[in-house]
Amino acid sequence: MSYLKSHVTLILALSSILLTIFLFTIFNKILKLYEKNIVNNYSLVIVSTSKIENLNYEEIDSIKQIDISKQIEKMKQEYKNIDFSKIDLPYFYKLKLKKFPSPSELQIITQKLKNKPFIKRILTHSSSQEKIYNLLMLLKTITKTSMIITSILGFLLIIKQLEVWKLLHSERMYIMELFGAPFWLKGAALFKIAIIDSIFAILITLTIIYFITHSIIFSHLIQSLNISLEINYLQIFSYLFIISFSISLISSIIVVMSKK
Amino acid sequence: MLIKAKNLSIAYKNQFVIRDSSFSVNEGDFVFLTGISGSGKTTLIKSIYGELKPYGLLQIGPYDMSKISKSKLTKLRRHMGIVFQDYKLIPEWNILKNVMLPLFIKGFDKKEAEKKAIEILKKVKLSHKIDKFPRELSGGEQQRAAIARAIIHNPAIILADEPISGLDEYSASLVMELFIMANKMGIAVIIASHSLPTDFNIKYRHFHIEKGKVYELS
Known part of the structure; x- marks a missing residue:
């Protein structure tokens, strides 16, 4: 036994x-x-006054310009009194990161991007990301x-x-x-x-x-x-x-x- | 010379039990080691088989027991046969397997070891009990099995610590006969005992321990 x-x-x-x-x-x-x-589905959106070819940050995996032509067309239909050709439209970019960032890492990336004078806005979806x-x-x-x-x-x-x-x-x-x-x-x-x-x-x-x-x-x-x-x-x-x-x-x- | 002791001292539990003793044992000797209880007989036997480290010189064959390494001690023990008062047979093994143990250690194959074990068990009159376990045997039978185990590998020396204590007269005389048989095979025998056997008719040497000293009595 x-x-x-x-x-x-x-x-x-x-x-x-x-x-x-x-x-x-x-x-x-x-x-x-x-x-x-999540990383594949998650991206930052930045609004820039000038065209961006590359951002040399180690956290960034890829940068892709968002095609807004459809939205502009829609707006042209809606606001016929505005001459869009006279407006300097900003450039929209989607930033993919190499890994899913922690809130503090996301803050560092945001700060780095903010330091660039041509970047006007950054959308991080921080609350859901956190x-x-x-x-x-x-x-x-x-x-x-x-x-x-x-x-x-x-x-x-x-x-x-x-x-x-x-x-x-x-x-x-x-x-x-x-x-x-x-x-x-x-x-x-x-x-x-x-x-x-x-x-x-x-x-x-x-x-x-x-x-x-x-x-x-x-x-x-x-x-x-x-x-x-x-x-x-x-x-x-x-x-x-x-x-x-x-x-x-x-x-x-x-x-x-x-x-x- | 098989054993040489010079200025030998042995401590047990931080107390010197054997002090400054010198003696020697030759191949084929039959030695009785006597002394009162607690005189140091077991301590000396333990030192010979390497369980206690001695001070001074204790040489067994080519080995100095005060400096012997574990691997050399393992090799040396393969040339010894040890018999205890409490037999120390492996309880979960049958008698045949117990007796075969030294041959397993020496690397004999199972068939050959079994053949030799059956032969030796015949000599100790236990051939009818080979399948029995130690608990199924009487004290005398267990001691005979222990002696069979001690001699099967033809050792240079047999060390027996109080081998007949607790045995009846018939079993004790049978056991002593077996030691004589082993000695006749050329094996040196050292038996630690309270006293000498009364009727013992072969040549033997008598060592006596008193107050920590080992004396040879003529």
């Missing part, structure tokens, strides 16, 4: 750590894609915090497991040591447990991952965020494999190395 219990504890701890790492990675990926989406930015930051913080908490709990479980292992295996390892057993032989039983438990933990985590990523809620979420998320299961398996084996083998090495 205690043997089974000790297996369950390690499998549970490893699975929770692996699942947390996966969720953190996938949420980060979703957030990044979503952020990219809301989206804050929401993104909140989501990132929640994901990070939950990953840290779950990982700590997972590691606490592993530490507890190490103590159980020490009790269960120290006598045998001591006897083997007295007969000159090499390190790998002393720890053979533990290494075997570590490998078996790792495989179980990976299988459990992969099953949970499969169900999560194929759930209706998840696909609705991805659809509603308007992003295309590609999940490489082989890549996930590889890094879960490396993490799981590293944690369990390091844990068993600690037990073998610690003196009775």
